[in-house]
Amino acid sequence: MDDAEYAKLLDRAFSKKPSLSEGASDFVIPPVDALVQGNKTIVKNIAAIADKARRPPDELARYMSRVLAVPVSVEEQRLTINSRFSAQDLDKIVKRYFDTYVMCKECGKPDTKLESSGRGMFTLVCEACGAHYKVKSY
Numbered sequence: 001m002d003d004a005e006y007a008k009l010l011d012r013a014f015s016k017k018p019s020l021s022e023g024a025s026d027f028v029i030p031p032v033d034a035l036v037q038g039n040k041t042i043v044k045n046i047a048a049i050a051d052k053a054r055r056p057p058d059e060l061a062r063y064m065s066r067v068l069a070v071p072v073s074v075e076e077q078r079l080t081i082n083s084r085f086s087a088q089d090l091d092k093i094v095k096r097y098f099d100t101y102v103m104c105k106e107c108g109k110p111d112t113k114l115e116s117s118g119r120g121m122f123t124l125v126c127e128a129c130g131a132h133y134k135v136k137s138y
């Protein structure tokens with residue numbers, strides 16, 4: 001085997017190597033399961049989404065209410081939004097919530113918690129890497 005061939009083999013071996021994921025990449029946010037009823041939108045899986053975020057459903061609901069600027073309520077694991085929204089719109093908001101308030105910006109893992117730190121700020125504390133930093137509250 002000449003050097004060029006050997007290099008090619010090495011190349012192939014390295015490209016086959018699985019990426020060094022540490023579990024963050026298989027983290028999937030559950031898609032919003034929403035249906036419009038009259039002038040309201042019902043999110044049927046708010047509990048599952050909040051569970052994935054490790055936040056109380058009420059917290060997630062409060063965020064969505066702020067962003068959408070409409071009242072919402074959580075009852076029996078369902079979120080009712082007092083206006084009509086598509087599941088795609090709600091997915092975007094949920095994703096933004098995860099990006100800002102769940103996923104650690106240092107290590108990218110979702111093992112975080114939020115602590116109120118007053119003056120309209122939260123402190124996001126990452127239990128995976130120990131990072132903590134301030135984020136704007138909602």
Ligand SMILES: [Zn+2]
Pocket residue numbers: 104105106107108109126127128129130131
């Ligand atoms: Zn982290």
